[in-house]
Amino acid sequence: MPERITVEVDGRRLTLSHLDKPLWPEFTKGEALDYYARVADALLPHTRNRAASFVRFPEGVAGERFYAKNPPGGTPPWVRRVDVPSKSEGTKAHVSVDDRPSLMALANLYCLEIHVPQWNGTDGAELHDRLVVDLDPGEGADLTDCCRVALLIREALAADGLDCVPVTSGSKGLHLYAPLLPSPAEAVLDYARRMAERLAIAHPKQVVARMTKALRPGKVFVDWSQNNTAKTTSTPYTLRATSPAPGVSTPVTWDEVAACTDPAQLAFGPDEVLDRIAASGDLALDLLDPTAATVIPVD
DSSP states (O other): OOSEEEEEETTEEEEEEOTTOEEETTEEHHHHHHHHHHHHHHHHHHHTTSEEEEEEOTTOTTSOOEEEOSOOTTOOTTSOEEEEOOTTTOOEEEEEOOSHHHHHHHHHTTEEEEEEOSSOTTTOTTEEEEEEEEEEEOTTOOHHHHHHHHHHHHHHHHHTTOOOEEEEOSSSOEEEEEEEEEEEHHHHHHHHHHHHHHHHHHOTTTEEOSOOGGGOTTSEEEEGGGGSTTOOEEOTTOBOOOSSSOOBOOBOOHHHHHHOOSGGGGOOOHHHHHHHHHHHOOTTGGGGOGGGOBOOOOO
């Protein structure tokens, strides 16, 4: 295969390079670009109009990784920018992955993990339109433990009128998202903290609500802090820098969560994710439905 090829993607001409380069031991850059071209219709609604950050690994998952917030060098001028407020650095521009050409151009620049915040560029950083609960297993726990805790959180959120969607992190954890009517960022963060703390008190053998690693062995850390305006989570359908093959952050059903007895049951690669979309569509579609959004509860 030639080192560079020129292609047209939805009316944009792109030069793609080093397609034979192995970025995972079992997956090349060309395969990553092909995956993003094929998954774009499902992925883009979850990234559109959101200030994206990326994990870049130009030398592959075994090489150095970079967490990139600013538009990387070589980003085409037609890729849309979103202004992001920073307390220490003033307003900074991030890219917004709005369309297939943008997705492909950024992936070609090794922006292979895509992370987005819980707010969008229309409402602004001070109003969040999603609640996220990040379930992170401590040493001695795994994804099956996250699933058990996820069921508890689903019940707790439902009691407050919130429906949530489970999405694997593509690594070892699980994310739960609830669509919101635009709500003050501090109110969302405070609600998530209080919910996590109540859960840790009610289920002390399973749940911890503090980040301290010494507290986490054998338990699931309910990371409420991911609702901070400055933080991001891996977007549904992004590739992850796992080895030897890429994991994918994958929407799943609550039946799958309830039935999970082995982490492998909820570990999906790119081809499996594409097959799931072909069979069932986007299982995270409720996140995009404005009629499913509700107001954040306030005590």
